[in-house]
Amino acid sequence: xxxxxxxxxxxxxxxxxxxxxxxxxxxxxxxxxxxxxxxxxxxxxxxxxxxxxxxxxxxxxxxxxxxxxxxxxxxxxxxxxxxxxxxxxxxxxxxxxxxxxxxxxxxxxxxxxxxxxxxxxxxxxxxxxxxxxxxxxxxxxxx
Numbered sequence: 001x002x003x004x005x006x007x008x009x010x011x012x013x014x015x016x017x018x019x020x021x022x023x024x025x026x027x028x029x030x031x032x033x034x035x036x037x038x039x040x041x042x043x044x045x046x047x048x049x050x051x052x053x054x055x056x057x058x059x060x061x062x063x064x065x066x067x068x069x070x071x072x073x074x075x076x077x078x079x080x081x082x083x084x085x086x087x088x089x090x091x092x093x094x095x096x097x098x099x100x101x102x103x104x105x106x107x108x109x110x111x112x113x114x115x116x117x118x119x120x121x122x123x124x125x126x127x128x129x130x131x132x133x134x135x136x137x138x139x140x141x142x143x
Contacts, residue, residue, distance in 0.1 A: 002130035009112045023142045053085030055104040058132040
């Protein structure tokens with residue numbers, strides 16, 4: 001189980017993820033293209049859709065765990081999950097997608113702020129937050 005603190009989550013959400021779109025937009029067109037090619041996405045829109053889908057999943061699962069709903073663990077076909085995310089958000093405008101991204105980032109901040117004492121000792125909660133907030137940021141870190 002990852003050893004994670006609320007402060008680490010806050011730092012990632014308040015700094016890295018908050019500045020993510022602006023930092024991407026600050027890259028030159030050549031740097032943007034090279035980054036997206038390395039990430040395997042044709043557009044930044046698609047990368048954001050991927051991030052958004054995992055954040056939505058994280059919020060759903062952690063909320064269920066906190067409310068004592070026992071959602072069964074599921075095996076993810078990562079490629080299929082990502083393809084569904086891209087399809088779901090394909091026709092969203094950039095401004096709507098960015099607003100949704102920001103709303104989810106804020107929802108994650110609120111979730112972390114409101115976690116009951118000891119919640120990060122729950123393996124499922126800690127693993128989901130670590131994976132979607134910390135690891136995912138490191139995986140998609142901008143240059």
